[in-house]
Amino acid sequence: MSKATNADHHDLAADDALRASIRQAMLDVRARTPLAQSFTNFVTINLVANAQLAAGGTAAMSYLPDDVIDIAAMCGATYINVGTLLPFYKDALGEITAALHEAGHRWVLDPVAAGLGATRTAILEAMRDVPPSLVRANASEIIALDALWGLSDGSDVGGGPAGVESTDDVDSALAAAKRVARHLRAHGGDGLGAVAVSGEVDLVTDGERVFRLPGGDMMMTKITGAGCALGGVAATYLCVADPLVAALAASLLFDRAGERAAAESHGPGSFQTEFLDALWAIDADTVSTSTILEAKR
Amino acid sequence: MSKATNADHHDLAADDALRASIRQAMLDVRARTPLAQSFTNFVTINLVANAQLAAGGTAAMSYLPDDVIDIAAMCGATYINVGTLLPFYKDALGEITAALHEAGHRWVLDPVAAGLGATRTAILEAMRDVPPSLVRANASEIIALDALWGLSDGSDVGGGPAGVESTDDVDSALAAAKRVARHLRAHGGDGLGAVAVSGEVDLVTDGERVFRLPGGDMMMTKITGAGCALGGVAATYLCVADPLVAALAASLLFDRAGERAAAESHGPGSFQTEFLDALWAIDADTVSTSTILEAKR
Amino acid sequence: MSKATNADHHDLAADDALRASIRQAMLDVRARTPLAQSFTNFVTINLVANAQLAAGGTAAMSYLPDDVIDIAAMCGATYINVGTLLPFYKDALGEITAALHEAGHRWVLDPVAAGLGATRTAILEAMRDVPPSLVRANASEIIALDALWGLSDGSDVGGGPAGVESTDDVDSALAAAKRVARHLRAHGGDGLGAVAVSGEVDLVTDGERVFRLPGGDMMMTKITGAGCALGGVAATYLCVADPLVAALAASLLFDRAGERAAAESHGPGSFQTEFLDALWAIDADTVSTSTILEAKR
Numbered sequence: 001m002s003k004a005t006n007a008d009h010h011d012l013a014a015d016d017a018l019r020a021s022i023r024q025a026m027l028d029v030r031a032r033t034p035l036a037q038s039f040t041n042f043v044t045i046n047l048v049a050n051a052q053l054a055a056g057g058t059a060a061m062s063y064l065p066d067d068v069i070d071i072a073a074m075c076g077a078t079y080i081n082v083g084t085l086l087p088f089y090k091d092a093l094g095e096i097t098a099a100l101h102e103a104g105h106r107w108v109l110d111p112v113a114a115g116l117g118a119t120r121t122a123i124l125e126a127m128r129d130v131p132p133s134l135v136r137a138n139a140s141e142i143i144a145l146d147a148l149w150g151l152s153d154g155s156d157v158g159g160g161p162a163g164v165e166s167t168d169d170v171d172s173a174l175a176a177a178k179r180v181a182r183h184l185r186a187h188g189g190d191g192l193g194a195v196a197v198s199g200e201v202d203l204v205t206d207g208e209r210v211f212r213l214p215g216g217d218m219m220m221t222k223i224t225g226a227g228c229a230l231g232g233v234a235a236t237y238l239c240v241a242d243p244l245v246a247a248l249a250a251s252l253l254f255d256r257a258g259e260r261a262a263a264e265s266h267g268p269g270s271f272q273t274e275f276l277d278a279l280w281a282i283d284a285d286t287v288s289t290s291t292i293l294e295a296k297r
Numbered sequence: 298m299s300k301a302t303n304a305d306h307h308d309l310a311a312d313d314a315l316r317a318s319i320r321q322a323m324l325d326v327r328a329r330t331p332l333a334q335s336f337t338n339f340v341t342i343n344l345v346a347n348a349q350l351a352a353g354g355t356a357a358m359s360y361l362p363d364d365v366i367d368i369a370a371m372c373g374a375t376y377i378n379v380g381t382l383l384p385f386y387k388d389a390l391g392e393i394t395a396a397l398h399e400a401g402h403r404w405v406l407d408p409v410a411a412g413l414g415a416t417r418t419a420i421l422e423a424m425r426d427v428p429p430s431l432v433r434a435n436a437s438e439i440i441a442l443d444a445l446w447g448l449s450d451g452s453d454v455g456g457g458p459a460g461v462e463s464t465d466d467v468d469s470a471l472a473a474a475k476r477v478a479r480h481l482r483a484h485g486g487d488g489l490g491a492v493a494v495s496g497e498v499d500l501v502t503d504g505e506r507v508f509r510l511p512g513g514d515m516m517m518t519k520i521t522g523a524g525c526a527l528g529g530v531a532a533t534y535l536c537v538a539d540p541l542v543a544a545l546a547a548s549l550l551f552d553r554a555g556e557r558a559a560a561e562s563h564g565p566g567s568f569q570t571e572f573l574d575a576l577w578a579i580d581a582d583t584v585s586t587s588t589i590l591e592a593k594r
Numbered sequence: 595m596s597k598a599t600n601a602d603h604h605d606l607a608a609d610d611a612l613r614a615s616i617r618q619a620m621l622d623v624r625a626r627t628p629l630a631q632s633f634t635n636f637v638t639i640n641l642v643a644n645a646q647l648a649a650g651g652t653a654a655m656s657y658l659p660d661d662v663i664d665i666a667a668m669c670g671a672t673y674i675n676v677g678t679l680l681p682f683y684k685d686a687l688g689e690i691t692a693a694l695h696e697a698g699h700r701w702v703l704d705p706v707a708a709g710l711g712a713t714r715t716a717i718l719e720a721m722r723d724v725p726p727s728l729v730r731a732n733a734s735e736i737i738a739l740d741a742l743w744g745l746s747d748g749s750d751v752g753g754g755p756a757g758v759e760s761t762d763d764v765d766s767a768l769a770a771a772k773r774v775a776r777h778l779r780a781h782g783g784d785g786l787g788a789v790a791v792s793g794e795v796d797l798v799t800d801g802e803r804v805f806r807l808p809g810g811d812m813m814m815t816k817i818t819g820a821g822c823a824l825g826g827v828a829a830t831y832l833c834v835a836d837p838l839v840a841a842l843a844a845s846l847l848f849d850r851a852g853e854r855a856a857a858e859s860h861g862p863g864s865f866q867t868e869f870l871d872a873l874w875a876i877d878a879d880t881v882s883t884s885t886i887l888e889a890k891r
Binding site (some may be wrong): 041042043044045047083084085086087113116117118119120222223224225265266267268269272273275 | 634639640643644647648653654655656657658660661664665679682770867868869870871872873874875
């Protein structure tokens with residue numbers, strides 16, 4: 001945490017209701033193997049599916065609106081990632097997100113490379129009025145999405161140019177993340193919404209409460225798709241839990257799995273193997289008793 | 298086997314000609330490294346290619362009709378999987394399957410998610426009159442394909458809703474599998490055809506004889522693409538063997554590899570690594586001497 | 595080396611400037627983590643990205659011209675691979691390669707399956723006048739590209755039919771590789787260009803000097819995408835070095851990594867894991883002191 005200090009935070013109490021909800025979400029996923037579908041980039045689509053399976057869910061990937069809308073009717077949540085766009089995605093994602101919004105179907109947005117490319121900008125702008133329940137991104141992307149959606153009054157926009165690789169630290173996106181989360185809550189049907197900002201210390205907020213999750217491992221940045229897989233697993237948890245709980249559970253599971261995998265591996269190839277094994281093995285108690293630093297308000 | 302009992306079956310004799318053919322198919326693939334091409338989904342395309350290579354073949358993946366038809370002229374068989382459809386696939390697959398049929402080129406169909414999505418339904422319906430030599434699917438998909446092709450008289454359609462994850466057990470698809478296999482044989486140029494239904498116990502039939510293959514491991518359902526890879530490897534065997542032999546050889550190899558990988562791994566990440574190693578290492582004798590339960594007629 | 599003999603070659607001296615440049619390229623990539631973007635096939639896109647990360651770079655994959663051209667403005671080099679073509683690629687790649695040429699942006703071409711499919715032929719022909727800085731291919735593909743670009747006078751065209759799997763040995767492509775390299779140098783803005791031909795012994799040339807790199811391991815042909823990943827990592831090195839140095843550094847790193855991975859693995863699954871770990875672990879001294887056989891002129 002480059003700006004926030006520990007003195008600004010306290011670790012959530014062992015009996016905080018949020019810890020019980022995180023634990024229950026993990027147990028429910030493993031008991032029910034919920035289906036979360038994905039519309040995601042071609043680079044990491046395999047890892048997203050395998051991470052969802054390893055976490056206890058099931059996976060289905062589609063691009064045609066008739067597929068996605070049919071499957072949404074039978075699954076708990078959808079993950080949408082705007083990497084590796086194809087020409088028809090602009091129309092398809094417009095149709096899909098409108099249908100999901102109309103149906104009150106929960107979904108996770110991963111605004112990969114927000115700010116780059118005219119097509120991506122048009123796609124993300126159109127999501128403003130039919131927003132997801134949860135946004136998972138790095139700091140640069142959250143700052144770019146906040147700007148694309150016109151949520152800021154312009155007084156605090158900061159950070160470097162947006163890009164595929166985040167050039168901003170998580171704290172620089174704090175104000176943007178809170179605004180985006182409040183926007184999700186204001187425009188979603190159920191008044192719920194959360195934002196997860198991935199970085200050296202993950203930040204999760206519902207627009208009011210702000211949580212920082214220390215841990216994880218730098219090797220998570222040396223394989224492609226740890227962030228995408230986190231978004232996919234957040235959708236898996238969203239099948240059984242509210243957005244804030246889903247964001248926290250997925251982020252904590254990934255941090256613990258990253259640490260375990262780093263200890264067991266000796267390079268990015270073995271890290272990925274061990275990471276999937278760790279997603280499979282780590283239990284609900286380990287995740288729900290993690291350090292969760294809540295910012296004082 | 299939830300419905301069939303062992304008393305209804307006998308293990309194929311050690312000197313049954315089918316065992317010799319399975320053994321020969323494995324030896325031929327490893328001696329000739331045949332090229333089987335694929336038109337397959339983006340989720341598991343890498344695993345399909347790697348499984349074909351591990352089993353001893355070579356791989357080429359394409360989507361444009363001019364690519365697929367050019368390559369079909371120089372390869373032994375083609376694998377077509379209808380997952381992750383794109384808008385142009387409906388026309389492309391119509392053109393491709395007509396050309397393959399015209400050329401008498403053998404191919405394997407993997408009707409992923411049959412019954413879901415209007416585009417997929419149209420694609421699968423159009424394949425009725427230019428069918429593959431081999432269908433590899435789960436029980437729900439076979440039941441859906443049988444219905445889409447109008448092969449049933451309606452007296453025995455059962456099972457739950459079709460979906461990406463099979464909700465039916467293999468035996469519930471027995472009648473549908475036999476009808477589909479007989480349809481393939483009636484409409485293929487060479488009078489040959491087979492159906493492989495993947496499940497806890499795999500079922501393989503040419504429409505007359507019915508085989509059940511016990512074994513495998515539940516971890517095969519905890520990685521994405523074991524079924525797709527099986528379809529791809531069946532196409533590899535189809536380069537050197539008839540559909541029934543190809544279906545049996547591929548299914549048995551996968552069952553033995555799944556068992557070995559489960560014993561050597563401690564989660565889905567290491568399972569996938571060990572599974573590819575096992576496809577590479579398991580020999581023709583191990584596969585061809587497997588338990589093959591034939592249903593009494 | 596089936597035709598060339600060792601007597602025709604000498605190992606580069608320990609103090610040859612090229613060895614220092616190779617070493618520096620590796621150190622620079624690990625110090626600067628340069629971004630190389632890719633427009634590449636769906637089969638091996640994940641391995642390309644992971645190989646670039648393991649070698650020390652970062653990765654971004656795109657297909658829309660507005661994405662690719664935006665990202666080219668902020669990255670050091672681009673990798674373009676013509677596998678798994680989609681219908682819109684012909685127009686998109688025409689627009690992209692023209693823009694890269696106009697901007698003087700360096701890129702690597704991987705002409706996968708050159709000679710197969712009318713669309714691919716049209717795409718590759720159009721690249722003749724806006725060529726890359728570096729071509730990475732197998733022998734059959736180099737021979738096909740040389741023919742498509744009309745660089746030969748026809749007196750020495752040889753080898754079997756082009757295809758996804760090379761049917762020609764590297765030496766059969768020597769004349770074609772030199773012609774292609776000279777074409778790149780003549781039409782690139784900076785007068786630089788190189789060709790890397792992958793095979794049992796890799797061949798690298800800038801059109802004048804010819805280098806053969808013994809080593810590697812046959813297991814590199816038993817996973818899909820070692821060649822694609824090599825092209826991607828060559829683009830990573832092209833961010834910090836000239837085409838000839840980038841081609842040599844990437845090829846040597848892959849040979850050393852292949853050898854190490856083969857020694858540590860027991861099948862293609864564990865080979866791929868160990869291969870990524872080896873790309874990560876092998877140091878600049880190991881690579882830059884490799885055997886580099888230069889042909890006598």
